[in-house]
Amino acid sequence: MSKGIKGKNIWLIAIVTLLTGIAGVTTLRHYNNAKLLDELNTELENDIVLGDYNAPKNIILFFDYNCGYCKKFFKQVYPQLDKEYIKTGKAKLTLRLICSGNDEKALLGYQTAICINKYGNFGKLHKLLLHQSNIIYSTQFQDLVEGYISSNEFLGECILSSDQNDVIRNIYQFQELKSKGTPTFVIDDEIIVGLKDFSFFKKILN
Numbered sequence: 001m002s003k004g005i006k007g008k009n010i011w012l013i014a015i016v017t018l019l020t021g022i023a024g025v026t027t028l029r030h031y032n033n034a035k036l037l038d039e040l041n042t043e044l045e046n047d048i049v050l051g052d053y054n055a056p057k058n059i060i061l062f063f064d065y066n067c068g069y070c071k072k073f074f075k076q077v078y079p080q081l082d083k084e085y086i087k088t089g090k091a092k093l094t095l096r097l098i099c100s101g102n103d104e105k106a107l108l109g110y111q112t113a114i115c116i117n118k119y120g121n122f123g124k125l126h127k128l129l130l131h132q133s134n135i136i137y138s139t140q141f142q143d144l145v146e147g148y149i150s151s152n153e154f155l156g157e158c159i160l161s162s163d164q165n166d167v168i169r170n171i172y173q174f175q176e177l178k179s180k181g182t183p184t185f186v187i188d189d190e191i192i193v194g195l196k197d198f199s200f201f202k203k204i205l206n
Contacts, residue, residue, distance in 0.1 A: 033189075033191075034189070036173075036176055036177070037188075037189055037191075039173070040060055040173060040177075040186050041058060041060070041186070041188075043094075044166075044169075046114050046115075046117075046118060046166045047094050047095075047096070048094070048095040048096075048097070048113070048114060048117045048122065049092050049093070049094050049095075050082075050086060050092065050093040050094075050095065051086040051087075051089070051091065051092035051093055052086075052089045052092055053092065054089075055086075055089055055090060055091050055092040056090065056091070057085070057090060057091035057092070057187065057188075057205055058091070058092055058094055058187070059081075059091055059092070059093045059094065059185060059186075059187050059201075059205075060094045060096060060185065060186040060187070061073075061093060061094065061095055061096065061183055061184075061185055062096050062098050062170065062173075062174045062177075062179070062182060062183065062184040062185075062186075063095065063096075063097065063098070063182050063183045063184075064097070064098055064099050064106075064182050065097070065106075065109075065110070065129040065130065065133040065136075066099065066106070066133050066134075067182045067183065069181075069182065069183060069194065069195040070182055070183045071130055071133075072195055073183050073195055074130055075130075076197075077195075077196070077197060077198050077201070078093075080198045081093070081198060081201055084202075085201075085205055090205070091205055096170040096173065096174070097110040097113060097114065097167055097170055098110075098167065098170045098171045098174050098182070099167065099171070101168070101171055105136050105137050106136055107164040107167050107168075108136075108145070108159075108164065109129070109136035109141065109145075110164075110167045111159060111162055111164040111165075111166060111167050112125075112145050112148065112159050113125055113126070113129065114158075114166045114167070115148075115155055115158035115159050115162070116148065116155065118155075118158060119152055119154050119155040119158060120148065120152065120155055145159065177191060179191070179193050180193060181193055181194060183195060187201075187204055187205070190204060192204075
């Protein structure tokens, strides 16, 4: 066998070995992701859901009110998504609030939002945080939270006794996804990172 042919064979074996290794890693990652995606798509008691709970498509959104691109999603993309898919019962949007784990005021603020969704008017607070997210760091917001606590026994208990467990759970799931930014969307087995236009979502949802 000539040196040229022998050299080509060695390279061929190396490439096949490499591709086999990549295929094995990909299969393993797919299995792990499948388990995680199954967990993500399991509805949780305190999920914030916009739309019909029984809608056939579930758009899971990990987002932070302090994220500029998340705000752009709700301003530029959500209205059309709401009109064509959410209000028509074709899809629902599941919001999973996240923030830095050491941002105590954001943790409290976002847990408050989750509790208000369960016992009060989430839409009003949602609009406030979209337009003025830094309010969670103000004494005005602390007064607002105290007002919520005193006005509704169940809401107060939810805010005070949760230890921000719902937000911490969301952060854990987001970290498991190994996503590099917000907003991050999960639709079926698709993980989408970053702001996308309406046509992108339309293609996936159809």
